[in-house]
Amino acid sequence: MAEAQLDIGVDKTLLLVDDDEPFLRRLAKAMEKRGFDVETADSVAGGKAVATARPPAFAVVDLRLEDGNGLDIVETLREKRPDSRIVVLTGYGAIATAVAAVKIGATDYLSKPADATDITNALLATDDELPPPPENPMSADRVRWEHIQRVYELCDRNVSETARRLNMHRRTLQRILAKRSPK
The missing domain is CATH 3.40.50.2300 (Response regulator)
Structure with missing residues (x-):
């Protein structure tokens, strides 16, 4: 091998x-x-x-x-x-x-x-060379979802506070949180 x-x-x-x-x-x-x-x-x-x-x-x-x-x-x-x-x-x-x-x-x-x-x-990988990019990087939808989840966790799972910090309507955030993560 x-x-x-x-x-x-x-x-x-x-x-x-x-x-x-x-x-x-x-x-x-x-x-x-x-x-x-x-x-x-x-x-x-x-x-x-x-x-x-x-x-x-x-x-x-x-x-x-x-x-x-x-x-x-x-x-x-x-x-x-x-x-x-x-x-x-x-x-x-x-x-x-x-x-x-x-x-x-x-x-x-x-x-x-x-x-x-x-x-x-x-x-x-040496410091002067970057490793090759991943074969299957996260989609833009997945990156957005990960960011929302992180802010939600940092706000101690408080939907209202998370929505305020993300400048998003609370009901919109609740719908996003209720869905499964995108691929």
């Missing part, structure tokens, strides 16, 4: 942190096939423990975990190993969150569902 011959470097350690157990197992197996020495964690506490005890050269961290925010793990990794390459994953692709992740020290930011190839490309 050509993918197994990737030039990862001498230190192949990779920390994967995600609370979606089936996704974590699949990704760990795929990354091992690509030559990484994988260690997994399913919580902020577990991720920080590994980052402190054995700081990896690479990390893939989910943003929203059951016990907190994945950015806490990114901060710990940056303190313990400033040269590590970190990709933040999330099911909630919002520009503000991506900016926060990169400011805190993430190398890249990918929206779920990201496959092992996208993740590997992001981890191994």
